[in-house]
Amino acid sequence: MFSSIKWKFVVVYLLLVLMAMIIVGVFIVERFEAQQLENRKNTLIKQVETLISTSDYLSGDNWLDHREDIQNTLNKWRFSGTEVLYIIYDIDIPRIIASSHIKYDRIVGSNALAYKSLDPSLIYSAYEGEIADGVMMDFNKNAIFQHVAYPVVNEIGQVKGILYMTDDIQDVYKTIDETKTILISATMLALAITVVLGFLIASSITEPIRDVTEKAEKMAKGDFDQFVEVKSDDEIGQLASMFNYLTLKLKDTIQEMDLEKSKLNTIFNYMADGVIAIDVNGHLIHANPVAIKILQLEEIKDELLNNKMPFPMERINLNIIDFNNPDTHEGSKIVEINNSIYQLKYAPFRNEKNNVGGIIIVFQDITEQHKLDNMRKEFVANVSHELKTPITTIKSYTETLMDYKDVDPELSYKFLRVIDNECDRMARIVRDLLQLSNLDYNKTKWKKVECSVKELIEDTILKLEFSIKEKNHKLDVDIEDDLPNIIIDKDGMEQVILNIISNAIKYTPNNGHIVVSAVMQDENIVIKIKDNGIGIPVEDKDRIFERFYRVDKGRSRELGGTGLGLSIAKEIIEALGGKIMLKSEFNVGTEVSIILPVSDAILTAM
Ligand SMILES: Nc1ncnc2c1ncn2[C@@H]1O[C@H](COP(=O)(O)OP(=O)(O)O)[C@@H](O)[C@H]1O
Ligand SMILES: [Mg+2]
Structure with a gap:
C-alpha cells in the first residue's frame, strides 16, 4: 500500500512542507527574538539617556556628594520592572552607590563585581566608555534579564560612573514561546492540509492510472470493450484518450483479423480441395473436412489433432518429403488414393521463428478429369477405328474392281453395293458424330x-x-x-x-x-x-x-x-x-x- 505513487507523493509533499516550515519557523523565531531583544535594549538605553539628561547632578564630578539626590531619583523607579544601579569607581573598585530596588539596598556601598547577578564584563566595558549589554539568567528567580551598563562621561570624556540597568525580559521569551507554539500549530495544520491535498492531487493522478491499468488487464484477458473516462486535457487526460484510441484500434484490428480468420476458415472448410498441414515432427495440425474424407481420417482425427499419434504418411504416398532437406519441401505429384486420382501440391509454411514449421498439402481431385482424358483418348481411337474399317473395305473392293477389268457385271455390282453400303456406314458415323458434336456445343436448334x-x-x-x-x-x-x-x-x-x-x-x-x-x-x-x-x-x-x-x-x-x-x-x-x-x-x-x-x-x- 505504501509503495503506491499516492503515498510516495504524500510523503514527499509532507517532507517538503515540514522542511519549509522548519526553515521558515527557525528563521522567524530567530529574527523575532533578536528584534525583541534589540527593542528592549534600546528602550533601556533610551530610559538611561532620559535619566541622565534629567539628572543635572550627574554633570558634577563627584557623585558621592549627590548621593541623596541620586537615591531620590532612583526611588521613583522602586516599583517598575527596570532596576537601576549607580556605580562609581571608588579607588579602583566599582562601588554601588545607589539602587532603585530594595534588593540592592543592602549592597549599596559594596563592590559591584562581587555580585553574581551583575555582569562584571559589562561593568569593565562600560568603564572603557562603551555601552555594554547582555542577557543573563537569574537562577534564583529563574528569570531572564536584559543588562545594560551605560557609561556617564564628563566634558573631557572621562567616565565618571556607570548606570547599570536590568530589565526582566521573561515576557519576551514568553511571547517567543507563544510564537513557537503558533508556528508549530500552523505547521501541524499545514501538514494536515498537505496530507489531504497531497492525497487528493495524488489520487487525481493515480486514479486514472489505476483505471487504465485495470482496464488494460481486462484487455489482456481478451475483453476489448474497455473505455476510460477522460476527465482533463492534461498529460493524464492525454494518456486516457490515447488508451481509448488504442483500445479502438486494437478492437478494429482484432475484428479485422477475426473476420479474415473466419473467411479463411470458411474457405478452408468449404473448399472443394482437401487441405492438411503437418508439422516438422510429423503431427497433423490442420485438416479440412474434404481432406478428412479423402484420407478416411474420421476415426483417428481427434487422436491425430491431439498429437497422440503421428500422421500416417503412407496414406498419401508422399514419402519424398524430408524435413531436413529444403529441396523436398515444395512440389506436386499425382497419386491414387482409394481408387481416386489426386493432384497433390505441397509447400512449406514458416513458424514464428521463421523456420520451416511444417508442410501444407493440397489434394485436388482430378479423377473426373483423368477419366475424361482417358475417354477422350478412347474416343479418338474409336473414331479412327470405326472409320478405318469401312475405308479398308472400300479400298480393297475398288482395288479389286480396278485390277480385274473384265469382272462379271453381276459380281462387280455386288462389289459396288458393298462399297455403297460402307459409304453409307461412314456417312452414318459422320452424321452421328456431327449430331453429337452439335449437342455437345448446344448448337442444336430445338423446335x-x-x-x-x-x-x-x-x-x-x-x-x-x-x-x-x-x-x-x-x-x-x-x-x-x-x-x-x-x-x-x-x-x-x-x-x-x-x-x-x-x-x-x-x-x-x-x-x-x-x-x-x-x-x-x-x-x-x-x-x-x-x-x-x-x-x-x-x-x-x-x-x-x-x-x-x-x-x-x-x-x-x-x-x-x-x-x-x-x-x-x-x-x-x-x-x-x-x-x-x-x-x-x-x-x-x-x-x-x-x-x-x-x-x-x-x-x-x-
Ligand atoms: N435392347 C437391347 N438389347 C440388348 N443390347 C442392347 C439393346 N440396346 C442396346 N444394346 C447394346 O448397347 C449397345 C449400344 O447401343 P447403341 O448406342 O444404340 O449402338 P448400336 O445400336 O449402334 O450398336 C449396342 O451395341 C448393344 O450392344
Ligand atoms: Mg442403336
Missing part, C-alpha cells in the same frame, strides 16, 4: 411443339413395321388413353424412340416380344420399351451410354449400328429436360425408360 405421345409412338412404329415383320416380332403398344399432350421437339423425340425400338428389334432374336408403353406417373410421362432379347451383361451396363460402346462390336456393326445411338438418345432427352434409364438382364431382356416432365399448363389444358 418445341405440342404433340401427342400416342401419335409420336405410333408414327415411329410405322417406320419400323418392315423390320418387325422381318424378324417376326410380336409388338404390343400400351398407351394410356388420357395421356396429356407434351411440348417437345418432335424430330428429336422421334429419333430417340426410333433408336430404342430399333435396338429392341435388333438385339432380340426372331419371334421376340416387344412392348411399348406410355403412362402418366406423378407429373411425368414415362415411355417404356421392353424386349425379351439378348440383354446386356452386368459388366457392360454402366458404360452402355458411352460413345461407341457396344457389347459385341462385330454384331452391332453387322446390324448397321454405329454405337452412338444410345449416347445421342441420352444427350437429346437430357437437353429436353428428361431422363433416360436402362434396365437389363443378360439373355432375358432389356427395358429402356424415358421420363419426360409435363408442364402444368399442358396438364390443365387436357
Whole structure:
C-alpha cells in the first residue's frame, strides 16, 4: 500500500512542507527574538539617556556628594520592572552607590563585581566608555534579564560612573514561546492540509492510472470493450484518450483479423480441395473436412489433432518429403488414393521463428478429369477405328474392281453395293458424330411443339413395321388413353424412340416380344420399351451410354449400328429436360425408360 505513487507523493509533499516550515519557523523565531531583544535594549538605553539628561547632578564630578539626590531619583523607579544601579569607581573598585530596588539596598556601598547577578564584563566595558549589554539568567528567580551598563562621561570624556540597568525580559521569551507554539500549530495544520491535498492531487493522478491499468488487464484477458473516462486535457487526460484510441484500434484490428480468420476458415472448410498441414515432427495440425474424407481420417482425427499419434504418411504416398532437406519441401505429384486420382501440391509454411514449421498439402481431385482424358483418348481411337474399317473395305473392293477389268457385271455390282453400303456406314458415323458434336456445343436448334405421345409412338412404329415383320416380332403398344399432350421437339423425340425400338428389334432374336408403353406417373410421362432379347451383361451396363460402346462390336456393326445411338438418345432427352434409364438382364431382356416432365399448363389444358 505504501509503495503506491499516492503515498510516495504524500510523503514527499509532507517532507517538503515540514522542511519549509522548519526553515521558515527557525528563521522567524530567530529574527523575532533578536528584534525583541534589540527593542528592549534600546528602550533601556533610551530610559538611561532620559535619566541622565534629567539628572543635572550627574554633570558634577563627584557623585558621592549627590548621593541623596541620586537615591531620590532612583526611588521613583522602586516599583517598575527596570532596576537601576549607580556605580562609581571608588579607588579602583566599582562601588554601588545607589539602587532603585530594595534588593540592592543592602549592597549599596559594596563592590559591584562581587555580585553574581551583575555582569562584571559589562561593568569593565562600560568603564572603557562603551555601552555594554547582555542577557543573563537569574537562577534564583529563574528569570531572564536584559543588562545594560551605560557609561556617564564628563566634558573631557572621562567616565565618571556607570548606570547599570536590568530589565526582566521573561515576557519576551514568553511571547517567543507563544510564537513557537503558533508556528508549530500552523505547521501541524499545514501538514494536515498537505496530507489531504497531497492525497487528493495524488489520487487525481493515480486514479486514472489505476483505471487504465485495470482496464488494460481486462484487455489482456481478451475483453476489448474497455473505455476510460477522460476527465482533463492534461498529460493524464492525454494518456486516457490515447488508451481509448488504442483500445479502438486494437478492437478494429482484432475484428479485422477475426473476420479474415473466419473467411479463411470458411474457405478452408468449404473448399472443394482437401487441405492438411503437418508439422516438422510429423503431427497433423490442420485438416479440412474434404481432406478428412479423402484420407478416411474420421476415426483417428481427434487422436491425430491431439498429437497422440503421428500422421500416417503412407496414406498419401508422399514419402519424398524430408524435413531436413529444403529441396523436398515444395512440389506436386499425382497419386491414387482409394481408387481416386489426386493432384497433390505441397509447400512449406514458416513458424514464428521463421523456420520451416511444417508442410501444407493440397489434394485436388482430378479423377473426373483423368477419366475424361482417358475417354477422350478412347474416343479418338474409336473414331479412327470405326472409320478405318469401312475405308479398308472400300479400298480393297475398288482395288479389286480396278485390277480385274473384265469382272462379271453381276459380281462387280455386288462389289459396288458393298462399297455403297460402307459409304453409307461412314456417312452414318459422320452424321452421328456431327449430331453429337452439335449437342455437345448446344448448337442444336430445338423446335418445341405440342404433340401427342400416342401419335409420336405410333408414327415411329410405322417406320419400323418392315423390320418387325422381318424378324417376326410380336409388338404390343400400351398407351394410356388420357395421356396429356407434351411440348417437345418432335424430330428429336422421334429419333430417340426410333433408336430404342430399333435396338429392341435388333438385339432380340426372331419371334421376340416387344412392348411399348406410355403412362402418366406423378407429373411425368414415362415411355417404356421392353424386349425379351439378348440383354446386356452386368459388366457392360454402366458404360452402355458411352460413345461407341457396344457389347459385341462385330454384331452391332453387322446390324448397321454405329454405337452412338444410345449416347445421342441420352444427350437429346437430357437437353429436353428428361431422363433416360436402362434396365437389363443378360439373355432375358432389356427395358429402356424415358421420363419426360409435363408442364402444368399442358396438364390443365387436357
Ligand atoms: N435392347 C437391347 N438389347 C440388348 N443390347 C442392347 C439393346 N440396346 C442396346 N444394346 C447394346 O448397347 C449397345 C449400344 O447401343 P447403341 O448406342 O444404340 O449402338 P448400336 O445400336 O449402334 O450398336 C449396342 O451395341 C448393344 O450392344
Ligand atoms: Mg442403336
